[in-house]
Amino acid sequence: DAGITQSPRHKVTETGTPVTLRCHQTENHRYMYWYRQDPGHGLRLIHYSYGVKDTDKGEVSDGYSVSRSKTEDFLLTLESATSSQTSVYFCAIGGTDTQYFGPGTRLTVL
Amino acid sequence: RKEVEQDPGPFNVPEGATVAFNCTYSNSASQSFFWYRQDCRKEPKLLMSVYSSGNEDGRFTAQLNRASQYISLLIRDSKLSDSATYLCVVMQGNQFYFGTGTSLTVIP
Numbered sequence: 001d002a003g004i005t006q007s008p009r010h011k012v013t014e015t016g017t018p019v020t021l022r023c024h025q026t027e028n029h030r031y032m033y034w035y036r037q038d039p040g041h042g043l044r045l046i047h048y049s050y051g052v053k054d055t056d057k058g059e060v061s062d063g064y065s066v067s068r069s070k071t072e073d074f075l076l077t078l079e080s081a082t083s084s085q086t087s088v089y090f091c092a093i094g095g096t097d098t099q100y101f102g103p104g105t106r107l108t109v110l
Numbered sequence: 111r112k113e114v115e116q117d118p119g120p121f122n123v124p125e126g127a128t129v130a131f132n133c134t135y136s137n138s139a140s141q142s143f144f145w146y147r148q149d150c151r152k153e154p155k156l157l158m159s160v161y162s163s164g165n166e167d168g169r170f171t172a173q174l175n176r177a178s179q180y181i182s183l184l185i186r187d188s189k190l191s192d193s194a195t196y197l198c199v200v201m202q203g204n205q206f207y208f209g210t211g212t213s214l215t216v217i218p
Contacts, residue, residue: 031204042114042197042210043154050204058205090153092206098144099206101153 003027004102006091012108019078021105023091025071031095032074034058034066036087037104043090049074081109111136116198116209124217127188131212133181133198142201143174145183147194148211154197157183188216 003026013019023032033048035058045058047066055066063085065077078085086109091102116133123129135143143160158165160172160181171184181198193216198209 033206035208040210043208045205048205095204097142098156098159101155103153 004091004093004100006089006102006105008105009103010106012110013081014110015082016080019081019107019109021076021089021091021107023074023076023102025074025093027093027100028071029093029095030071031093032068033092033094033099034064034074034076035090035092036060036085037090038087046076046089078107081107083109085109112209113137113202113207114198114200114209116212118210118212120213120215122215122217123188125188125190127216128184128186129188129214130185131183131196131198131214133183133209135179135181135198135200135207137200137202138176138179140179140200140202143181144199144201144206145170145172145181146197146199146208148197149194154208157196185214188214190216190218192216 005024007022034046035043037043044060046064049055049068067075089105092099145157146154147157148154160174162174164173169186173182195211195213197211200207
């Protein structure tokens with residue numbers, strides 16, 4: 001299995017609070033991705049990174065920001081969490097051949 | 111219009127059966143194609159890539175029809191352990207687009 005970890009694995013928070021999710025890889029992949037997965041929607045891309053300090057928006061980026069200060073770490077921040085951001089968040093690494101996913105973070109916003 | 115469309119199922123089949131999943135994609139410029147498998151409450155994992163010439167991996171056969179923008183996955187001799195959700199995935203540029211998945215349950 002690809003060396004990808006996510007933290008925390010589970011989190012419950014309240015509406016309006018900031019939340020940061022961390023993705024850490026040991027594979028030295030250039031590309032890293034954040035997705036959310038919701039019933040009926042499948043996996044949707046939030047943001048991705050193509051190198052240190054190089055990021056771009058995905059399909060559902062509103063309300064989210066990202067940072068990548070080191071190759072191995074990609075952070076996803078919910079500036080002010082809302083109930084609509086309750087979801088399972090997956091980090092992925094990879095490039096043009098395929099993607100490998102982390103174990104996911106289950107986030108509940110009350 | 112969704113980039114990737116799949117029949118959500120569920121497909122409930124007996125052990126030993128052959129089952130086929132289909133998927134269509136909307137962008138003819140899509141470059142690469144994959145099937146992923148996702149178990150309940152787990153991360154998606156690559157099952158196989160899909161090539162125009164068709165490719166086989168044991169009991170699994172994947173096919174791509176670029177003219178019809180159609181991808182298929184055939185599972186022969188289904189096992190209980192094949193029960194999962196199967197995701198059709200299409201790559202455009204450096205972004206991956208996922209179908210919502212097709213649920214398969216193999217029944218003893």
